[in-house]
Amino acid sequence: MSNVHPATPENIARAAEILRAGGLVAFPTETVYGLGAHALDPRAVRKIFQAKDRPSWDPLIVHVTGLAMARTLARELPAALAARFWPGPLTLVLPKLPRVPAEVTAGRSTVALRVPRHPVAAALLAAAQLPIAAPSANRFRCPSPTTAAHVREDLGDRVDWILDAGPTPVGVESTVLDLTQTPPAILRPGGVSREELAAVLGAVALAPGVEDEVAARGLAGPGMSAKHYAPRARLEVFEDDRQLQARERALRQQGKRVGVLVPAAPTLFAEIRRLDATGVDVILCVLPAATGIGLAVRDRLQRAATA
Ligand code: TXA
Numbered sequence: 001m002s003n004v005h006p007a008t009p010e011n012i013a014r015a016a017e018i019l020r021a022g023g024l025v026a027f028p029t030e031t032v033y034g035l036g037a038h039a040l041d042p043r044a045v046r047k048i049f050q051a052k053d054r055p056s057w058d059p060l061i062v063h064v065t066g067l068a069m070a071r072t073l074a075r076e077l078p079a080a081l082a083a084r085f086w087p088g089p090l091t092l093v094l095p096k097l098p099r100v101p102a103e104v105t106a107g108r109s110t111v112a113l114r115v116p117r118h119p120v121a122a123a124l125l126a127a128a129q130l131p132i133a134a135p136s137a138n139r140f141r142c143p144s145p146t147t148a149a150h151v152r153e154d155l156g157d158r159v160d161w162i163l164d165a166g167p168t169p170v171g172v173e174s175t176v177l178d179l180t181q182t183p184p185a186i187l188r189p190g191g192v193s194r195e196e197l198a199a200v201l202g203a204v205a206l207a208p209g210v211e212d213e214v215a216a217r218g219l220a221g222p223g224m225s226a227k228h229y230a231p232r233a234r235l236e237v238f239e240d241d242r243q244l245q246a247r248e249r250a251l252r253q254q255g256k257r258v259g260v261l262v263p264a265a266p267t268l269f270a271e272i273r274r275l276d277a278t279g280v281d282v283i284l285c286v287l288p289a290a291t292g293i294g295l296a297v298r299d300r301l302q303r304a305a306t307a
């Protein structure tokens with residue numbers, strides 16, 4: 001029997017029970033599907049790392065019901081920033097309180113928090129009444145899942161319960177903002193744009209984050225560099241259409257099977273998976289401008305293209 005269940009009130013209540021009992025639940029957020037566990041239960045949190053094949057030093061985002069629950073996990077929460085962007089695709093990195101297990105934060109003194117806007121994620125948090133640690137519900141380094149079918153493909157029965165509410169609307173992950181740096185620094189561009197943050201905060205830096213450490217550590221092993229969000233086919237990115245067309249002609253002359261990806265945030269990861277499943281050798285893509293959500297889309301494409 002499949003572990004994919006429509007996100008009805010009964011199935012959300014069942015998912016909340018599974019979380020409370022220390023199990024794994026995949027659920028939709030407005031960005032991508034998350035693989036959730038009880039954030040204050042170290043055994044449950046360790047299951048996330050096992051299910052994803054994720055290295056234990058890569059910290060998780062904790063999803064909370066709102067500012068009040070956030071205050072039980074972190075210090076120095078900026079109320080005005082939270083009021084402006086929560087619920088929504090903004091993750092705040094703050095000094096953690098002692099009750100947050102080291103498994104969640106990979107031993108760091110900070111914790112990443114966000115309040116999701118998706119009604120199913122909100123209903124699950126409300127039913128469970130506990131903070132939910134959840135990375136994207138994909139295998140480590142694969143494109144993030146934007147449908148329940150993607151989760152099923154990647155994780156199969158490694159997850160106890162998958163709540164299905166159709167495709168996720170934003171399509172790229174949350175913006176990770178480190179508030180322990182001055183000025184605050186974007187560690188990962190995402191669903192809230194740099195421009196929106198700058199309008200509230202003034203100065204905002206763009207800093208390397210954990211995902212850059214993944215690449216730098218070359219986790220794929222000797223001789224291979226680490227990729228993130230990567231399809232099986234080679235992905236090549238271009239700044240303009242003319243360059244892409246020239247490359248496409250050359251590849252076709254060599255007898256290669258070529259797919260062209262038209263990038264838009266809501267369909268980005270689904271399109272990468274779809275093109276990959278057609279069996280093409282190479283996927284070509286023109287990068288969007290680095291403004292608004294385009295910054296996040298460029299970031300994911302460039303990581304996926306790292307050869
Ligand atoms: O939209 C999202 O953020 C999705 C949904 C499920 O909420 N979650 C997600 O989680 O993308 P994940 O694990 O795939 O990415 C979490 C990223 C890490 O790669 C890291 O960059 C950052 O969040 N992060 C988490 N805790 C951190 C910390 N204490 N300090 C710095 N960065 C942290």
Ligand code: MG
Nearest residue numbers: 135136137144
């Ligand atoms: Mg991820």
